[in-house]
Amino acid sequence: MLPNSILHHLLFVDDDEDDFLIFAEALKEINAEVQVTYLSGFDQLKNLNRSDFDLIFLDINMPAVNGIECLKRLKETNLKNLPVVMYSTTRNSAYIEEAYKSGANLFFRKPISFSSLTSALKSLLQLNWNRPQQITNDYTDKGIYRTFETA
Numbered sequence: 001m002l003p004n005s006i007l008h009h010l011l012f013v014d015d016d017e018d019d020f021l022i023f024a025e026a027l028k029e030i031n032a033e034v035q036v037t038y039l040s041g042f043d044q045l046k047n048l049n050r051s052d053f054d055l056i057f058l059d060i061n062m063p064a065v066n067g068i069e070c071l072k073r074l075k076e077t078n079l080k081n082l083p084v085v086m087y088s089t090t091r092n093s094a095y096i097e098e099a100y101k102s103g104a105n106l107f108f109r110k111p112i113s114f115s116s117l118t119s120a121l122k123s124l125l126q127l128n129w130n131r132p133q134q135i136t137n138d139y140t141d142k143g144i145y146r147t148f149e150t151a
Helices: 017-030 067-074 093-101 114-125 132-138
Strands: 009-013 035-039 055-058 084-088 106-109
Touching: 009 017, 017 035, 017 114, 055 067, 067 084, 067 093, 084 093, 093 106, 106 114, 106 132
Parallel strands: 009 035, 009 055, 055 084, 084 106
Antiparallel strands: none
């Protein structure tokens, strides 16, 4: 496991490459040493090695295999033990609940500005990803699932 708050290589799965480019630029501002790999959908996930990544960011709204189905299928691969952050614009509480129940460790609502993304991402990456279940527990209260957001 990684020491608390140290992530070296993230996996970003989203059908929108522009979202990835913005995410990668924000990540570079926070810590240029953290690598991020982009995949546009589930089919590309199947041949990846768990040891190559520390954390997955997964969009919900994707064609072919949406993020929730992708998450369910991911839990049947060699990446099943990697922590997963659902990364989406949705405010639909049913999607948020389904994401957590399908195995997401956190639900991160896409910020509307680059500066908000950078700030939120910095806070999110400082969470203790050695204990992803504890992160999930921290964002669940009596069966109510919360999203990760910063002020």
